[in-house]
Amino acid sequence: MADPLTPQISDRICKHMNEDHSDSVLLYAQTFGKTPEAEAAVLNSIDNEGMNLVATVDGKEVPVRVTFDHSLQDSEDAHHTLIAMVKQAKK
Template identity: 35%
Template sequence: MAQPFTDEIVAAVRRHMNDDHAEDSLLICRTLGGRPDATAAAMTGMDGDGIDFTAVVDGRDVPVRVPFSRPLTERAEVRPEVVRMYREACAALGVPARS
């Protein structure tokens, strides 16, 4: 898919995720990203098909790609999709999700 999001949108989402939701990113990487051994994670980018992170695994930075459940084309679709990922990650780990 072509990139439906401008650089400014990606930067704003990345800043928000890294500043306000670093722990959520870690949960997503551990479960949906297949890196249960990750100790930290930061969002690095996204396109209409998924979101990219760098996870720290055994002291090394490892790229992690987590696909969206469907292609996204508008900024307003990003938040609900990331919330879905977060809730799915919490359920997989058996931890309560924030409301």
């Protein structure tokens, strides 16, 4: 089993996603956060049930909560779920 989703693991995932996959973070906000008009987004935290983002819409920051389709078991499950969500959003 991989690491449980502790605040430290959440911080690590968020840092990686924001630095290396900002396009995916924006897709999460636009598609799953129901803010298609978002111009940018930052992933602030991830937990077993979903993720908290801040989207930029018309120059204003808007909090966005995206709920997962299942409760995450660990960091490996989070990794696979985030990848699957990007693939789904790109369809």
